[in-house]
Amino acid sequence: MTESHFDTDVLVVGLGPVGSALTALLAQRGVTVIAIDKDTEVYPLPRAVHFDHEIMRLFQQLGIADAVKRHARDLPLYEFRAADGQLLMSLPPPCETSSGWGGGYMFHQPSLDGVLRDLVAGLPDADTRLGVKLQRFAQDLDGVTAEVSGPQGSRTIRARYIVGCDGAWSPVREIIGGGLFDYQFDEPWLVVDAKVAPGCRVPDVNIQVCDPARPTTCVLGGPGRHRWEFMLLPGEAPEAMLDEGVVQDLIRPWDCGPIEVERMAVYRFHGLVANRWRDRRALIAGDAAHQTPPFAGQGMCAGLRDVANLSWKLAAVLNGAAGGALLDSYQTEREPHVRWAIELAISMGRVVCLLDPDAAAQRDAGMLAARESGVAPLPPLRPPVFSAGCIMAGAPAAGGMFPQPTAGAGADRRRLDDLLGHDAWLVSCETVREPAGGVRVLSLNAEAVAPFRAALKGWLDGLGVAAVLIRPDRYVFGAGDPDTLLNAWTQGLAPLRQAA
Secondary structure, X not given: OOOOOOOXXXXXXOOOHHHHHHHHHHHHOOOOEEEEEOOOOOOOOOOOOEEEHHHHHHHHHHOOHHHHHOOEEEOOOEEEEEOOOOXXXXXXXXXXXXXXXXXXXXXXXXXXXXXXXXXXXXXXXXEEEEOOEEEEEEEOOOOEEEEEXXXXXXXXXXXXXXXXXXXXXXXXXXXXXXXXXEEEEEEEEEEEEEEEOOOOOOOOOEEEEEOOOOOXXXXXXXXXXXXXXXXOOOOOOHHHHOOHHHHHHHHHHHOOOOEEEEEEEEEEEEEEEEOOOEEOOEEEOHHHOEEOOHHHOOHHHHHHHHHHHHHHHHHHHHXXXXXXXXXXXXXXXXXXXXXXXXXXXXXXHHHHOOOOHHHHHHHHXXXXXXXXXXXXXXXXXXXXXXXXXXXXXXXXXXXXXXOOOEEOOHHHOEEHHHHOXXXXXXXXXXXXXXXXXXXXEEEOOOHHHHHHHHHHHHXXXXXXXXXXXXXXXXXXXXXXXXXXXXXXXXXXXXXXXXXX
């Protein structure tokens, strides 16, 4: 795939979970990748602590779900409580999900990073270079020339595309330009991560304490870990809040027993979205493209959804199945999802962050009344479907995540995605021609489908269609007549090839 004057197909900048996942997804599709990171080791302290069922499905696709589960535990109940401990709202995790996994997971990020790095290290098309920093890059019609510096000095890397997964202060974003949309939500919080020994009296649920005297979050981390977040009050200096005595005073009322503080840091919780995610052959993903307050637990999830969306499109462009214009659908599809997540987190944050006692009392009364009447005080926790992009507009189910049926239980549970690999696939009740263009046909009559046949047929019958075409990222291109779907997929990508 790579010609001699290119060092690689894609240069990935940043090897946090988003950059590592993108590198793996590309390399597993035969795309050559050089991935650089300015640090030489995985960041050793927790940052993100939650991912949802769709992200576990992505880890399944990468082949690391079992390894990740060793560093995670099931999402517990999420409670909002008043200053006096009264329950204002309770959000139980879903009993079942469309992804075939649990509703969500609390995890230890350094361990997850280690699993992803190990995966990348074993892929022959991935070349990881640590301690290497991007200095600048320039684009031309054919590719990108990046200047980097590292242990071997300065050098250039020639790539067809560059993707910045390089965090909130992204150099790639700065070179792309376009600025940031600011949601004008900006609150400083002290984040404290702790190791907890067996027998510690930490809560077994996630809690938002809506106390105007000090809004506080208390959540589970990965196994053996817990997190507190304390909102800074007006006039409190961040450096003063990092004093160990101050931290111990804040944790003491929880009466947990002995804990070991692993990290304390002050963060500004804010909502930002980059206005431009792509400039020709340069793209951004994760925190480089968007930042969200943590109240909905969607920060890392959003970045991993970015690369699930982007990876198959980059691979399609690089292998000639589509032209570069396909990459424009990346921001078209992902930005509405990101904005939904940020706006949900901000709405939750505004519930929590009230400091005026009278306003807090009114909030509590409203939430209690809503709880009594069964009305949800927050928007539904459902992301929007794609309304535009690489979908068959107007077709049933187009733009939504395709459900993953499972069969069996426990260690014997089987999941549909494990049959299907990284291609697009057509699931059909009817016998259809074997198409070109990387679409795999899965007939409901196939023996391998037997454990999932009833669930798949029930889904198709519910829509009154004979087939569904599912993109490589597990989102639905469209449902309907199988030949019509295949023609629409082929014709949809063909103009993109001509436009490249």
